[in-house]
Amino acid sequence: MKSIKYIFFIFLLTLVGCESERNLNGNYSTCHNGLYAELYIENDSMRSATSMDWISNWREYKIKNDTLYHLYFGEWSDSTKAKINFIRKDYIELYYPQDSVTHSLKRITEKINVDSDYEKFWNGFNERKNQAECVPEYKKRQTE
Template sequence: MKRNFWNIILISTLFLGCQNTGTLFGNYSSCIDGEYTEVYFKKDSMRVASENVWVELSKWRKIEIKNDTLYFETFGEWRDKTKAIIKYVGTNNTELNFLETDAILNLERMNIELTFKDSLKFWNEFNKRLISKNCK
C-alpha cells in the first residue's frame, strides 16, 4: 500500500512538473514610446497590428520558441530575423527582451475574442482599445 502511494505521488509530480505553465498563445497589447501595438499569437505564428503605417495589420508569420527564447522575423518596412527572451512577470503580463537592441516590450494579455475577417470592424475595435489605453 505504501509503495503504491509513493508511486502515485511520483507519477503525479512528474506529470505536473512537465506542464508548461506559461503560454504566449492569445492576444496582447503594448504601449511603447507613445505607440499602441497589439500582438497576436496562434499556434506557431504571430501577427501584429499597430497604428504605425509601416506595420498596420501584418500577415501571420512563423515563430519558433525554444526554452525561454522567441525567434521570429520583425514586422514593418525593414524585416530582419530577431530573438527575444520571454519573461512572465505576472498573471497577465509578459516581457519580451530583445537581445539585439536591449529593448523591452511589455505585453499585457487582452481577454477578448478578435476576428480579422471584417477589416472595418477590426480597425474600429482596435481604435477603441487604443483610445481606452491612453497611450500617447
C-alpha cells in the same frame, strides 16, 4: 518518512514541469513610447498591428527554451529573437537583446477577429487603444 519526502518531491516536480509548457496563444497589447500595438498569436504564427494604422502579415515563429525566434515586423525580413519572461498569467515581457528593448504585453481578454472586415477591425483596435490611454511621455508632461 523518506517515502513521503520522495512523493512530495515528485509532486513538486510535476507541478513545475507543467508550468514550463506555457502557451502564448492569444492577443496582447503594449504601449511603448506612446506607440500602441497589438500582437496576435495563433499556433505557430503571429501578427502585429500598430497605432500607425499598419497591420503585418502572419509570420511564423518558433520557441526554444525561453526564447522566441521570428522575423522582424515591417520592412525587414531579418530574423530576431526575444527572451520570454512570463510575469503573470495575463502578462509577459519580450526582451530583445540586440536592441536592449523590453516590450511588456498584457493579454487582451476580448475576442478579436484579426481577419475581419477592415473597418470593423480598426474601429475595435482604436477603441482598445483609447482604453489603454497610450500617449507619449512628452504629452503626459504637457497635461500635468
